[in-house]
Amino acid sequence: MDLRDAQAGHGALGLEDDDLLRMYRCILLARRVDERMWVLNRQGKAAFVISCQGQEAAQVGTAYNLRPGRDYVYPYYRDAGITLLLGQTPRDQFLSLLARREDPNSAGRQMPGHYSSRKLNIVTASAPVGVQYPQATGTALAFKMRGEDGVVLACGGEASTSGGDWHEAMNFAGIHDLPVVFLIENNAYAISVPEKMQVAGSISGRAAGYGFPGVEVDGNDVLAVYEAAKEAFERARRGDGPTLIEAKTYRLTAHSSDDDDRRYREREEIEVWRQKDPIARFEKYLEETGLLDEEQKEEIADGIKAEIDEVVEYAEGAPYADPEEALERVYAEG
Numbered sequence: 001m002d003l004r005d006a007q008a009g010h011g012a013l014g015l016e017d018d019d020l021l022r023m024y025r026c027i028l029l030a031r032r033v034d035e036r037m038w039v040l041n042r043q044g045k046a047a048f049v050i051s052c053q054g055q056e057a058a059q060v061g062t063a064y065n066l067r068p069g070r071d072y073v074y075p076y077y078r079d080a081g082i083t084l085l086l087g088q089t090p091r092d093q094f095l096s097l098l099a100r101r102e103d104p105n106s107a108g109r110q111m112p113g114h115y116s117s118r119k120l121n122i123v124t125a126s127a128p129v130g131v132q133y134p135q136a137t138g139t140a141l142a143f144k145m146r147g148e149d150g151v152v153l154a155c156g157g158e159a160s161t162s163g164g165d166w167h168e169a170m171n172f173a174g175i176h177d178l179p180v181v182f183l184i185e186n187n188a189y190a191i192s193v194p195e196k197m198q199v200a201g202s203i204s205g206r207a208a209g210y211g212f213p214g215v216e217v218d219g220n221d222v223l224a225v226y227e228a229a230k231e232a233f234e235r236a237r238r239g240d241g242p243t244l245i246e247a248k249t250y251r252l253t254a255h256s257s258d259d260d261d262r263r264y265r266e267r268e269e270i271e272v273w274r275q276k277d278p279i280a281r282f283e284k285y286l287e288e289t290g291l292l293d294e295e296q297k298e299e300i301a302d303g304i305k306a307e308i309d310e311v312v313e314y315a316e317g318a319p320y321a322d323p324e325e326a327l328e329r330v331y332a333e334g
């Protein structure tokens, strides 16, 4: 196991013990929320689930560098770890999953995973893969033109780098030295298509062609990701331009609740990656550095379970939007 040396560990990155516990709680919360979503799906209560499982450390390690409400983020559908860290709540996530009127993302109109918050500068995704990148780059251009110090985080899977939008955005960001960080969560599959059939060469290596740094990082090591992202965000805030981060990780669930992954990947492969689960690895680090013991672990886990029980009950009882509201907030009004 590739664990960081505790001595040189989080202190050297400027992280306090409390920061680590906050990261840990968020990673665990994202996992447990996701697991409950699958239960609701199997109970016939939730139509569709798309998971963050396996990618939580890549998400939280990166987003820990964001200033909510000041920086902007263009997440993709798996980024529950990012949106929970920034301030969306499990209640928000379940209201969205169950398409209730109170869903803050879209008032029950969008598919799950289309996160959105004006207050937190989380910009909703469109369903076509990769369209977030030119939009994110445009926001970074706005920051630069206005002389503001905001940074934009734009996220996606490895297959989103096969489309033209990503390359155009990378090129434009490189030309104008824009304050944008591209996070590619390389989870080895695009639905049933393995990386080797989707990506030529190396993703991180492509940044060189656009004139800015590209780094590859172990996406299941939250501190390694945090370190790479810290450098990237600092570089952007200094006005030195974009960075591409390729976080190597793995999708532990099927692509979505509508996908049967037994048709294209071996169970043994998933087991190998389960041994590298980002949660177990972080727990090991926290235990070795004396920040977490069995009792605290249980306390955190119990707290999360109680919160999820409560908000699921709330969301299940929350009303749907009235049919007459269907066209509200779709077009500009007034």
Ligand SMILES: Cc1ncc(C[n+]2csc(CCOP(=O)(O)OP(=O)(O)O)c2C)c(N)n1
Binding pocket: 078, 127, 128, 129, 156, 157, 158, 159, 160, 161, 187, 189, 190, 191, 251, 255
């Ligand atoms: C332009 C476009 N083509 C195809 C799809 C269908 N689709 C949705 S997700 C996905 C796979 C994307 O894979 P990746 O970018 O690696 O992200 P992951 O789901 O693995 O996290 C595909 C093909 C789509 N939404 N948009």
Ligand SMILES: [Mg+2]
Binding pocket: 157, 158, 159, 185, 186, 187, 188, 189, 190, 191
């Ligand atoms: Mg993928």
